Amino acid sequence: MPLRLALGLVAVxxxxxxxxxxxxxxxxxxxxxxxxxxxxxxxxxxxRAAPSAAAVATLVRAEAESTDPExxxxxxxxxNGRHFGNAAIARDNEGYHVVSVAxxxxxxxxxxxxxxxxxxxxQLTIARxxxxxxxxxxxxxxxxxxxxVPTFLIALSGAVYIASRSAGHVDRVGRTLxxxxxxxxxxxxxxxxxxxxxxxxxxxKIDQMAEAQEASVASLRQVSSDxxxxxxTPIQRVAVHLDELSRNPSLDGEARDLVDxxxxxxxxxxxxxxxxxQIAQIEAGTPRSQFAPVDxxxxxxxxxxxxxxxxxxxxxxxxxxxxxxxxAMVEGERNLLLQLLANxxxxxxxxxxxxxxxxxxxxxxxxxxxxxxxxxGPGIPEEERDKVLRRLYRLDRSRGTPGSxxxxxxxxxxxxxxxxxxxxxxxxxxxxxxxxxxxxxxxDKPAETAEAR
Numbered sequence: 001m002p003l004r005l006a007l008g009l010v011a012v013x014x015x016x017x018x019x020x021x022x023x024x025x026x027x028x029x030x031x032x033x034x035x036x037x038x039x040x041x042x043x044x045x046x047x048r049a050a051p052s053a054a055a056v057a058t059l060v061r062a063e064a065e066s067t068d069p070e071x072x073x074x075x076x077x078x079x080n081g082r083h084f085g086n087a088a089i090a091r092d093n094e095g096y097h098v099v100s101v102a103x104x105x106x107x108x109x110x111x112x113x114x115x116x117x118x119x120x121x122x123q124l125t126i127a128r129x130x131x132x133x134x135x136x137x138x139x140x141x142x143x144x145x146x147x148x149v150p151t152f153l154i155a156l157s158g159a160v161y162i163a164s165r166s167a168g169h170v171d172r173v174g175r176t177l178x179x180x181x182x183x184x185x186x187x188x189x190x191x192x193x194x195x196x197x198x199x200x201x202x203x204x205k206i207d208q209m210a211e212a213q214e215a216s217v218a219s220l221r222q223v224s225s226d227x228x229x230x231x232x233t234p235i236q237r238v239a240v241h242l243d244e245l246s247r248n249p250s251l252d253g254e255a256r257d258l259v260d261x262x263x264x265x266x267x268x269x270x271x272x273x274x275x276x277x278q279i280a281q282i283e284a285g286t287p288r289s290q291f292a293p294v295d296x297x298x299x300x301x302x303x304x305x306x307x308x309x310x311x312x313x314x315x316x317x318x319x320x321x322x323x324x325x326x327x328a329m330v331e332g333e334r335n336l337l338l339q340l341l342a343n344x345x346x347x348x349x350x351x352x353x354x355x356x357x358x359x360x361x362x363x364x365x366x367x368x369x370x371x372x373x374x375x376x377g378p379g380i381p382e383e384e385r386d387k388v389l390r391r392l393y394r395l396d397r398s399r400g401t402p403g404s405x406x407x408x409x410x411x412x413x414x415x416x417x418x419x420x421x422x423x424x425x426x427x428x429x430x431x432x433x434x435x436x437x438x439x440x441x442x443x444d445k446p447a448e449t450a451e452a453r
Contacts, residue, residue: 343411377431
């Protein structure tokens with residue numbers, strides 16, 4: 001913006017300067033021409049003072065001997081046809097020409113302003129060269145170049161300097177916002193002396209917002225911690241009571257079945273409760289301190305090994321698609337990424353028919369590593385794909401299947417923690433969940449160090 005602004009101001013200044021110089025040149029040129037015309041009138045008046053044609057001829061001849069025809073032309077054709085002067089004005093098909101008398105009829109180059117009058121039966125012509133006016137044009141052009149070029153270079157240099165400083169400040173604001181959106185609520189812009197007023201004000205407002213958000217989240221965490229602490233003991237007591245009740249030999253079959261169902265529901269409540277707490281910790285950015293290089297290919301192999309027995313029980317085909325070339329490494333928390341993969345595989349196993357193929361693959365896309373989990377099941381309608389990432393949201397057709405509605409929300413939170421883009425697409429048929437890691441978060445290691453499956 002400063003660079004464009006400076007260039008715009010330079011353009012305006014150049015336009016104004018051109019108009020100003022142009023107007024000055026036109027006024028000066030007309031003034032010089034008017035002065036030249038007045039000089040010609042005075043010259044003619046001086047020759048009119050001569051008493052006769054012979055006197056005029058004598059004056060012209062005397063003046064012509066000391067006058068350069070390239071500066072001023074004196075030409076008098078006497079009544080008897082004789083010519084006096086330093087040059088004559090001839091005319092042909094191309095126009096008028098000045099022919100020097102002293103240089104054997106050589107044409108004199110240049111433009112002239114001439115005045116002709118009849119005098120004592122003859123014709124007197126006096127012409128003054130316009131070279132001074134033409135030289136004035138060159139002088140004005142030189143002044144214009146000398147004044148504009150340094151101004152343009154100075155303004156451009158200043159703009160580049162200001163732009164580079166502003167770009168650094170804007171980049172600092174952007175990095176702070178990135179850290180805030182990924183859960184690092186302690187990030188601050190902290191504008192310093194020398195910042196432009198507008199960027200300093202924006203940075204201060206961002207810091208003010210971050211402080212308020214950090215305080216709000218801290219209060220919410222405290223409330224969550226208090227709730228967790230207060231609920232932990234009652235839930236444990238309920239679990240103990242149900243366990244004691246299930247061991248009571250006097251329970252009949254129906255009562256024992258009710259106790260078992262209550263125990264299952266309690267286990268589900270505990271699972272949801274722990275999942276919500278884990279999501280809250282991830283959103284707070286706490287796991288970032290445990291980031292380390294993670295081999296995605298090896299992670300996929302581990303996930304496939306863990307879930308192959310479960311997939312075999314339902315007839316699902318769980319496969320890891322081989323990836324050619326170097327093995328993808330990302331900076332992240334290995335356990336969270338493994339849990340992300342596990343959630344995606346469990347979702348696919350739970351919500352697709354028996355015999356469905358589930359494929360996990362790595363690929364390159366514009367210099368970024370993409371992790372895909374695709375199946376050929378019923379998929380998710382396009383209008384529902386954003387909604388399923390919400391907390392506790394479930395599709396209507398999934399109401400009867402086990403689950404809490406936190407699986408894909410957990411995946412989206414972990415993806416955001418790793419600054420990866422989560423895309424739910426169509427596998428034609430089925431669902432394709434893609435995790436696109438940023439280019440700066442990925443690197444390669446030689447393929448031979450990877451474990452082959």
